[in-house]
Amino acid sequence: MKSNDNRFEDQLFLEAAKLWNLEKLYIDLAEQKPRGTGRETKLTPVGKAILRGLLCGHSPKNIAAALHWAPGTLCVELTKGLYRYVETLTSRESNTLKNWRDISKWLEAAGYKTPKHRQDWGDAPDNSVFYGRTTELDILKQWIGEQQCRLVTILGMGGIGKTSLAAKLAQEIQGEFDYIIWRSLRHSPPLNQLLINLIEFLSNQQQCNLQQDTKVLISRLIECLRQHRCLVIFDDTQMLMRRCAHAGQYREGYEDYSELLTQVARERHQSCLVLNSWEKPLQMELLEQETSYVASFKLRGLLPEEARKILAANSLSGKDEEWEKLIQLYRGNPLALNTVVSTIKDFFNHSVSEFLTWNAVLVAEPLQAKLIEQLNRLDVSEMEIIRYLARKRTPVLREELRNNIQLGSDSKLISTLKSLERRSMIEKITERSQTFFTISPVVMNVTRENYKIELPYSTSRLLPTSSSYLITNKLSIG
Structure with a gap:
């Protein structure tokens, strides 16, 4: 027998709301009811x-007991009602x-x-120490x-902090997403392999028997x-280039x-x-011009007030203007600053002032390796400009x-400069309607040390690093 209590049904099985979009289900199932039968056009509380x-x-037997119904009565109700509505809603044949x-x-x-919030952070970095980037975030x-x-x-030269910024961003907005997935492209995975990995994760399946057709x-x-x-x-998308x-x-x-990015956009x-x-x-x-749903951010160095926190955290001494000069x-390259800070602590008694008297640009191993890898990617015309x-x-x-x-034409020079700018390898300065180009002292140092640059006699002496570098696959230009 059905209970005379018309309200207690509302309190049954409420845990379903944690896993299911009930309000949408109630509406969509009610729309599957036959019209003109005199039935209500929405689901009843029962x-x-x-x-x-x-x-x-x-x-159904347990549900009938909770409702104080006879099991047979509930089975009839399901067969005439809910089962048929679900079939129609999910585009199944009747009585299946x-x-x-x-x-x-x-x-x-x-x-x-x-969906439960599922996350696969891959080899994303641990951002337990993170400085600044408030505006960028x-x-x-x-x-x-x-x-x-x-x-x-997110674009920028090696060591500028792209990976750390992306990880910090993902950590701060993870609550807005059902899934967080981090994948490194450093080893250049074939697209189909990557797509299958992503689809299996997003569809909660370990083996999907997916087709190998890229478009599919x-x-x-x-979807x-x-x-x-x-x-x-x-991460490391440049490895596809x-x-x-x-x-x-x-x-x-x-x-x-290219097709993947185009379709995503x-x-x-x-x-x-x-x-x-x-x-x-x-x-x-081209995609940025086509749609407002595509954007690029060129990441530059830390702001002075943000970079100062790195120096302060390492107890360096020095005047404000000396810190600014460093x-x-x-x-403001975070990797460069962190590595030079270690040297200042170990060899200059924490004194920025003493380090600056050497008039040196120290490029330690982690950043040097990144920049050499980046320089080795340049073509002949790009390297000629960098060397100059x-x-x-x-x-x-x-x-x-x-x-x-001499690159053969003005258009070749312009296209080469644009390419270097896309790599964040050159700095463009506009002053009094004139355009100047330069490279950062760090890039200048690495280029001079490793690519056979003949220097003027007045060139500043360089501080030797504590490690010797064996540079392979150097470009032999000039």
């Missing part, structure tokens, strides 16, 4: 309770739902189950949150990005990544793909480059 019980894994356990399976496949959060950007690229896999991934709100980060060619061109065999979905890279993929400029010398700028101690006028570097 109908909702029965649905919640099934979603929680309770059998025979087992009550299929209710949750079919509705989950239809997207009504609220605010901009990226606005792009991803308010503007709903689908594709965001991209479509499957986009996952529509179904759930996902934040996907690709060609060496010894202008920036942003894909390596042979990796051109299909153009297709409608609720997720965001973040790329970290030394160089900007060429297609990004920060400017390394352009490395000989100079002051910024060079654009016209000087035009007169002294």
Whole structure:
């Protein structure tokens, strides 16, 4: 017998709300009711309770007991009502739902189950120590949150802090996403391999028997990005790009990544793909013009007040202007500052003033290795410009480059400068309607030490590092 209490059903099986989008289910199932039968056009409190019980894994017999119904009465109710509504809602043939356990399976496949927050941080760094970047984080959060950007690229030279920034960003906005996925592209995984890995994770399956057709896999991934709100980060994206060619061109065999980025940018979905890279993929400029859902952020050094925290945390001594000089010398590069701070502590008794008297630019092993790797990616024309700028101690006028570097045409010179700018390898300065180019003291140091640069007699002496470097695959230019 049905209970005379018309309200107690509302309190049954409420735990279903933790895993299921109940309000949407109530509405969508009610819309499957036959019209013109005199029935209510929405689910009754009892109908909702029965649905919640099934979603929680309770059998019809147990649900009937909780409702004080006879089991046979509930089975009739299910057969005439809820089973048929679920069939229609999930586009199944009539009378194919025979087992009550299929209710949750079919509705989950239809997207009504609220996904648990799943995260795979891969080899993302531990940001237990992180300085500054408040403005950068605010901009990226606005792009991803308010503007709903689908594709965001963080660009910058080695050691500038792209990976740390992306990890910090993901940590701070993880609550807005159903899935967080971090993947390193340092070892250049084939696209299909990466797509299958992502799809399996996003669809909670260990083995999907997915097709190897790239277009099909991209479509499957986009469908996952529509179904759930996902934040996907690709670190070291530059490893997909060609060496010894202008920036942003894909390596042979990796051109299909271009199609992935294009589809992520153009297709409608609720997720965001973040790329970290030394160089900007060429297609990004076109995509940025096509849609407001694509954006690129060029990461520069820490602000002076942020960089000062690194020096203060390491108990360095010195006047304000000496700290400022040290920060400017390394352009606020966090990796460069952290490595030089260690040397100042060990060899200069924590004194910035003593270190600066050496008039030296120290580039320790971690940053040196990154910059050599980046320099080895340049093509001949790019390296010719870098070598020329490395000989100079002051910024060079654009016209000087035009007169002294023969690349065959003005257009080749311009395209080469643009490529170097996309790599964040050169600095452009505009002053009194004149354009100057230079490279940072750190890049200048590494270029001079490792690429056979003939220096003027007045060149500042360099502080030897504590390690010897065996540089392989150097470019032999000039």
